[in-house]
Every structure is written in C-alpha cells, then in structure tokens.
Amino acid sequence: EVQLVQSGAEVKKPGATVKISCKVSGYTFTDYYMHWVQQAPGKGLEWMGLVDPEDGETIYAEKFQGRVTITADTSTDTAYMELSSLRSEDTAVYYCATASSSGEAQFDYWGQGTLVTVSS
Amino acid sequence: QSALTQPASVSGSPGQSITISCTGTSSDVGGYNYVSWYQQHPGKAPKLMIYDVSKRPSGVSNRFSGSKSGNTASLTISGLQAEDEADYYCSSYTSSSTRVFGGGTKLTVL
Numbered sequence: 046e047v048q049l050v051q052s053g054a055e056v057k058k059p060g061a062t063v064k065i066s067c068k069v070s071g072y073t074f075t076d077y078y079m080h081w082v083q084q085a086p087g088k089g090l091e092w093m094g095l096v097d098p099e100d101g102e103t104i105y106a107e108k109f110q111g112r113v114t115i116t117a118d119t120s121t122d123t124a125y126m127e128l129s130s131l132r133s134e135d136t137a138v139y140y141c142a143t144a145s146s147s148g149e150a151q152f153d154y155w156g157q158g159t160l161v162t163v164s165s
Numbered sequence: 166q167s168a169l170t171q172p173a174s175v176s177g178s179p180g181q182s183i184t185i186s187c188t189g190t191s192s193d194v195g196g197y198n199y200v201s202w203y204q205q206h207p208g209k210a211p212k213l214m215i216y217d218v219s220k221r222p223s224g225v226s227n228r229f230s231g232s233k234s235g236n237t238a239s240l241t242i243s244g245l246q247a248e249d250e251a252d253y254y255c256s257s258y259t260s261s262s263t264r265v266f267g268g269g270t271k272l273t274v275l
Contacts, residue, residue, distance in 0.1 A: 153222065
C-alpha cells in the first residue's frame with residue numbers, strides 16, 4: 046500500500062523558514078516525481094513545484110520561485126519542502142503528492158497534509 | 166501561469182447529472198490530454214477521480230466521467246448521491262512542464 050506520511054503542524058513567525066517532510070512507503074521512491082501543493086484556509090489548491098527523486102531535478106511555480114526549495118533524500122525515501130521568508134499569506138495546509146504507473150501528469154497519492162501557521 | 170477557470174458552485178438533486186467545466190488555454194488544457202480531476206471533502210486530502218481527461222482510477226465509481234473539447238475540460242457526475250457533495254478541482258499539465266489547478270467548484274447536492 047502506497048503511503049505518504051507528512052511531518053506535524055508548525056507555527057512560525059513572519060520572516061522565518063519552515064521545512065516539511067514527506068516519507069513514502071509502498072513503492073520505489075525514485076520511480077515518480079514528488080509534488081507539493083498549497084491550500085490556504087478556505088481557498089483552492091495551488092501547485093508549488095516538484096522534484097524528480099531520481100536526479101534531484103526541480104521545477105517550481107513562478108509564484109514560489111526563489112522562496113521554495115524541494116529536495117529528495119533517497120537514503121530515507123523522504124521528500125522535503127522548505128519555504129522561506131514566511132508571511133501571513135503562507136498560512137496554509139501543505140500536501141505532498143505523487144503519481145503512479147498510470148502516468149506522471151496526475152496526483153494519485155497524497156499525504157495527509159501539514160498545517161503551517163505564520164503568526165507574530 | 167494563471168489558474169484554470171471553474172464555476173464557483175454547482176448544484177443538483179439526487180439522481181440527477183451535473184457537469185463542471187474547466188477552461189484553460191492551448192498551453193495547458195488544450196495542448197495536452199493530461200487533465201485530471203480531484204474530489205475533496207472538508208478537512209481531507211484531495212482524491213483523484215479522473216486522469217488523462219477521461220480515465221478512471223481503480224475504485225472510482227463509473228458515475229464519474231471526463232471529457233475535453235478545445236481548451237475546456239469537463240467532469241460529469243451522473244446519478245448524484247449525497248456523498249458526492251464536495252469541492253472539485255481540475256488540474257492540467259502545462260507547456261512549461263509545471264502543473265496548474267482550477268479554482269475549485271463546490272458541489273451541493275440538494
């Protein structure tokens with residue numbers, strides 16, 4: 046069974062950096078890209094970026110370029126999303142999501158989400 | 166990359182059919198057969214319902230179907246049931262190799 050288990054909720058001050066983890070099991074970590082998706086309270090889903098665990102190559106959404114870093118540790122089958130220069134608008138649930146053998150364009154499996162609260 | 170355009174809300178009675186549209190551009194929806202749809206209940210992670218425009222993952226009811234014409238994709242839910250009440254999001258692959266979501270549609274089952 047494929048599982049994506051994310052780290053726990055975080056509370057950060059404006060200007061700080063947060064790093065969230067996503068540990069996978071049930072499939073070969075390097076087979077599929079890992080994506081990160083932001084969902085602010087009461088708002089929609091926003092794609093942040095992806096990492097190819099095979100070679101570490103990343104692609105980021107323009108909105109988050111320069112503030113987000115997505116990495117993959119193949120020794121622990123864990124992906125990370127680091128978001129810097131936090132502001133109140135970054136208060137959101139962050140999901141990791143990955144594809145499957147059906148193709149790389151969709152998100153078959155999701156983590157449970159990690160709530161990040163940015164508050165002074 | 167702008168978000169794909171979805172209606173904010175749709176509604177239908179049990180047993181009826183509804184369709185949710187998702188409009189993009191030739192750089193995303195219109196350019197690739199890589200549109201997917203997600204169902205999200207409050208407080209839960211999204212669930213994949215349709216991928217590659219019209220394919221259903223194993224375990225998803227055949228009441229859910231997808232299609233595409235030009236730059237607009239559609240999700241149709243037939244035989245509406247109370248448990249279908251949720252938010253629905255479309256997503257597409259883009260010419261920049263990024264992904265983009267729609268703004269989301271709240272489905273109310275009357």
